[in-house]
Amino acid sequence: MDVMTAIRGRKSIRRYRSKEISAEVLEEVLEAARLAPSAGNRQAWELIIVTGRDTKEKLVPLCKNQRFVGECSAFLAAVEVPGQRWTVTDLTIMMDHVTLAAYEKGLGTCWIGAFDQDAIGQLLGVPQDRSVEVCLTLGYPDEEPAARSRRSPRELFHWEHYGQRK
Ligand SMILES: Cc1cc2nc3c(=O)[nH]c(=O)nc-3n(C[C@H](O)[C@H](O)[C@H](O)COP(=O)(O)O)c2cc1C
Known part of the structure; x- marks a missing residue:
C-alpha cells in the first residue's frame, strides 16, 4: 500500500x-513507531501497550467513558520523557506512524486525547516524573465511517508569505 x-x-x-492482533502484526506496527523521526534522534518517548481485558475496562472511565476503549484489542499510551523540548512533537509523529502502519495491516485506530492524565499514569504505573500525553485505540474495525471533512487548501496554505492564497 502506498x-x-x-x-x-x-x-x-x-x-x-473482538479479534486479537497477532504478535507478528503488532510487532510490525510497533516497528513503525520505533522508526519514527525525533528531534536530535533523541527518541525521548516510551509507549505502553495494554492488551489485558481488565486493564482496558479500567481505562474506560479514565477516558471519559468512551466505551470503545474497552473494546479495542490494544490501547497504546504514549509517555513523555521530561526535560526534552520536542518530546510531545516526537511522540505525536510516532503515534501517527502507528495509525498509518496499522491501516496498512487492516487495523483501525482512534486517537484518545480525552483522558485523565494523572489517573491513567497511576493505573499504568508511570513514574512520577513522566506523563501520558496521548493515547490510541487499536483493533480490527467493525465500522466503515465516512471521511470527515477537511478545510480547503485555500484556507490552510499560504504561498511564500502569510496571507498569499492560491
Ligand atoms: C490529539 C487527538 C485527540 C483525539 N481525541 C479523541 C478522543 O478522545 N475521542 C475520540 O473519539 N476521538 C478523538 N480524536 C479523533 C478526532 O476526533 C478525529 O481524528 C477527527 O474528528 C478527524 O476524523 P478522522 O480521524 O476520522 O479523519 C482525537 C484526535 C486527535 C488528533
Whole structure:
C-alpha cells in the first residue's frame, strides 16, 4: 500500500471486532513507531501497550467513558520523557506512524486525547516524573465511517508569505 492510500483511507475507528492482533502484526506496527523521526534522534518517548481485558475496562472511565476503549484489542499510551523540548512533537509523529502502519495491516485506530492524565499514569504505573500525553485505540474495525471533512487548501496554505492564497 502506498502512503497516500493509507493517508486517504485512514479514519478514526470507534467500533472494534473482538479479534486479537497477532504478535507478528503488532510487532510490525510497533516497528513503525520505533522508526519514527525525533528531534536530535533523541527518541525521548516510551509507549505502553495494554492488551489485558481488565486493564482496558479500567481505562474506560479514565477516558471519559468512551466505551470503545474497552473494546479495542490494544490501547497504546504514549509517555513523555521530561526535560526534552520536542518530546510531545516526537511522540505525536510516532503515534501517527502507528495509525498509518496499522491501516496498512487492516487495523483501525482512534486517537484518545480525552483522558485523565494523572489517573491513567497511576493505573499504568508511570513514574512520577513522566506523563501520558496521548493515547490510541487499536483493533480490527467493525465500522466503515465516512471521511470527515477537511478545510480547503485555500484556507490552510499560504504561498511564500502569510496571507498569499492560491
Ligand atoms: C490529539 C487527538 C485527540 C483525539 N481525541 C479523541 C478522543 O478522545 N475521542 C475520540 O473519539 N476521538 C478523538 N480524536 C479523533 C478526532 O476526533 C478525529 O481524528 C477527527 O474528528 C478527524 O476524523 P478522522 O480521524 O476520522 O479523519 C482525537 C484526535 C486527535 C488528533
